[in-house]
Amino acid sequence: MERFESYAGGIPGVDPAELSGWLIVVEGTDGAGRTTHIDRLRQSLERRGYAVAETGLNRSDLASRGLRRAKQGNTLGSSAFNLYYATDFADRLERQIIPALRSGFVMLTDRYVYSLIARAIVRGADPDWIKRVYSFSLKPHAVYYLRIEVPELVPRVLASGGFDYWESGMDIPMGEDLYESFVNYQRRLIGELDLLASEYNFETLNATLPVDEIADDLETRVSRLMATREIAMDGNPSS
Amino acid sequence: MIATYGSLRAPGAGRLFVVEGIDGSGKSTQLALLAEWLRAQGYPVVYSEWNSSPIVRATTSRGKRRKILTPMTFSLIHATDFADRVEREVLPALKAGAIVLADRYVYTAFARDVVRGVDRDWVRSLYRFAVVPTCAIYFRVPLETALRRILSGRPKLKYYEAGLDLGVTADPVESYRQFQSKLLAEYEKLVNEFGLMVMDASRPVEVQQRRLRTALRPFLGAAPVEIPVHGTV
Numbered sequence: 001m002e003r004f005e006s007y008a009g010g011i012p013g014v015d016p017a018e019l020s021g022w023l024i025v026v027e028g029t030d031g032a033g034r035t036t037h038i039d040r041l042r043q044s045l046e047r048r049g050y051a052v053a054e055t056g057l058n059r060s061d062l063a064s065r066g067l068r069r070a071k072q073g074n075t076l077g078s079s080a081f082n083l084y085y086a087t088d089f090a091d092r093l094e095r096q097i098i099p100a101l102r103s104g105f106v107m108l109t110d111r112y113v114y115s116l117i118a119r120a121i122v123r124g125a126d127p128d129w130i131k132r133v134y135s136f137s138l139k140p141h142a143v144y145y146l147r148i149e150v151p152e153l154v155p156r157v158l159a160s161g162g163f164d165y166w167e168s169g170m171d172i173p174m175g176e177d178l179y180e181s182f183v184n185y186q187r188r189l190i191g192e193l194d195l196l197a198s199e200y201n202f203e204t205l206n207a208t209l210p211v212d213e214i215a216d217d218l219e220t221r222v223s224r225l226m227a228t229r230e231i232a233m234d235g236n237p238s239s
Numbered sequence: 240m241i242a243t244y245g246s247l248r249a250p251g252a253g254r255l256f257v258v259e260g261i262d263g264s265g266k267s268t269q270l271a272l273l274a275e276w277l278r279a280q281g282y283p284v285v286y287s288e289w290n291s292s293p294i295v296r297a298t299t300s301r302g303k304r305r306k307i308l309t310p311m312t313f314s315l316i317h318a319t320d321f322a323d324r325v326e327r328e329v330l331p332a333l334k335a336g337a338i339v340l341a342d343r344y345v346y347t348a349f350a351r352d353v354v355r356g357v358d359r360d361w362v363r364s365l366y367r368f369a370v371v372p373t374c375a376i377y378f379r380v381p382l383e384t385a386l387r388r389i390l391s392g393r394p395k396l397k398y399y400e401a402g403l404d405l406g407v408t409a410d411p412v413e414s415y416r417q418f419q420s421k422l423l424a425e426y427e428k429l430v431n432e433f434g435l436m437v438m439d440a441s442r443p444v445e446v447q448q449r450r451l452r453t454a455l456r457p458f459l460g461a462a463p464v465e466i467p468v469h470g471t472v
Contacts, residue, residue: 012310012356062307063316066298076294077326079368083319084295090311128242132364136311 004101008135014098016138021101023138024222025112027193028146029186030167031156032207033214037146038108040215041222045106053100056110060091071166082120086133089116093137101138113137114200118192122185123172142225144218145197146207150186157182244345244366245433249373253333254458257344259429260378261422262400263385264440265447269378270342272448273455277338282459285332289343292323303399310355313399317348318365325369333370338459345369346377346433350425354418355405373458376451377430378440382420390415 004016004023026034026041042052058064067084070076076084100107113134120130148156157163163178165171169185170178197204203221205214249255256273258266277284290299299316302308308316332339345366352362396411398404402418403411430437436454438447 009358009361062302062312063298066295066301069297070294073294076323080292080295080319080323080326083315083322083365084298087298087312087315087319090309090315091307094309094311095307126242126367129364129367132242132361136358136361 004138006136006138008132011094011098011136014094019098019101019138020104022106022226023097023101023109023140024106024225025109025114025140025143026146027111027114027143027202028207029148029153029189029193030164031153031160032146032148033211034110034146036211037144037215037218038110041218042108044215044219045108045222051103051105052108053096053105054108054110055092055096057115058085058088059096060088061095062091063088078120078123078125081123082116082125082130082133085116085120089113089134090136097138109140112140112143114143114193114196114202118189118196121192122169122188142221143200143202144221145193145202145204146214147190147194147197147204148207149190150183152208153186154183242367243360243364244369245363245371247368247370249333249370250330251334252336253339254374255329255333255339255341255370255372256455256458257341257346257372257375258378259343259346259375259426259435260380260440261382261385261419261426263388264378264380265388265444266376266378266440267342268444269438269447269451270340272444273451274340276448276452277340283335283337285328285337285339287324287328287339287341289341289347290317290320292320292327295320295323303397306398306404308399308404310352310357310404313355313404314348314352314357314362314365321345321348321366322368330370341372344372344375346375346426346429346435349429350422353425354402354421374455375433375435376438376454377426377435378438378447379426379430380440382416382423384441385419386416 004019006016010016026038028034038054042054045052058067063084067088070081070084097107097109117127117130117134121127163182167185168178168182170181172185173181174184174188175181196202205217207214258270260266274284274286290296295316299320302312302316329339329341348366349362353359390412396415401411401415403409403414405414405418407417408414429435438450440447
């Protein structure tokens with residue numbers, strides 16, 4: 001894919017033809033190593049002279065505060081929650097991601113609509129509905145999915161401070177205690193991400209491999225991706 | 240199956256009545272009079288107003304105050320507010336057998352968001368979770384009548400209220416006029432698309448109220464709606 005486009009519908013006031021940067025997504029559950037690999041990727045891209053920007057879920061100027069407050073009380077129903085997240089996403093898309101792409105930045109995105117869609121489906125949302133809600137989003141150039149299974153995930157989460165209420169799906173809840181709910185929730189979540197991986201053409205990486213190996217792999221994939229445009233701009237046939 | 244608004248029916252024994260129309264159409268006045276009449280007859284009445292969720296409102300206000308809402312986030316935050324009210328106010332009340340009166344409903348979003356350039360089909364699927372009202376009444380009013388009602392008090396028109404975000408003109412009154420005119424055109428399309436009942440809102444208040452009661456009476460049933468009580472023999 002060379003030019004930017006939305007999955008469907010589009011965004012009022014945004015002409016995708018004006019966008020020139022790269023939109024690269026790293027997906028995966030908590031503990032899969034997303035933060036580490038985004039850092040590594042950023043460093044390697046910056047070394048090569050690219051202007052790099054980053055964003056992640058629930059970091060919007062508009063809605064992140066309200067969303068955090070709503071989560072504290074756990075008082076929102078599931079549709080309202082899903083739409084609050086969609087508001088947060090749309091704000092970041094229009095006010096962080098799109099301006100950066102307009103300026104030619106490489107936008108590294110720590111999770112994208114896919115995690116939000118998977119999370120919503122596990123909480124009972126209709127898959128067609130929630131995918132349609134997010135259909136205004138821009139198609140990324142690549143989605144790197146750091147895939148890990150629950151048994152490998154558990155020791156990592158324990159080492160990094162234990163089970164988080166939301167990442168264990170305790171708002172539903174899905175088990176007798178935090179551990180049980182975590183296992184069941186993450187298993188369902190990974191199942192949904194796997195389905196999305198084939199539907200949206202993710203590139204799946206084994207997140208249990210040594211960190212350096214994954215980082216090298218990612219760097220190679222990103223270089224190859226970016227070379228496609230350089231070839232196209234030199235006037236040679238692109239693959 | 241088409242994933243869009245219009246397939247979910249109201250649950251339980253309750254009724255959902257909706258009033259729609261542009262600012263100054265007199266719909267809120269009529270709804271308040273209707274509520275009094277229904278309560279006087281012993282019906283349990285629950286009110287739900289557009290943009291009133293206590294949990295979501297702070298975010299909407301922040302967006303408006305700082306003028307950072309785009310057509311997409313304007314649409315989504317109002318849908319969030321609506322979803323919260325549907326889940327916490329409307330559905331439980333309908334299940335309990337109440338008469339729910341909604342001052343504006345999904346049609347407000349369909350009109351406003353589309354005027355702001357949001358994809359027509361997308362906004363309809365966004366609201367798929369909303370139940371179809373028992374009856375929705377559109378208060379049709381000539382543009383000049385509505386404008387006179389709103390503008391005669393020389394109000395300070397707010398940024399989004401006046402449609403200044405559309406960037407058509409910097410003059411709030413002129414912007415408001417054009418925005419309302421576009422909304423009116425969009426509402427007229429909704430009347431046919433969703434079979435809204437039309438009220439001639441240029442008639443005197445008491446005439447409209449009489450017509451409203453006559454129109455809704457068939458939906459009320461013979462006696463006041465009974466609240467189902469469980470656990471009794």
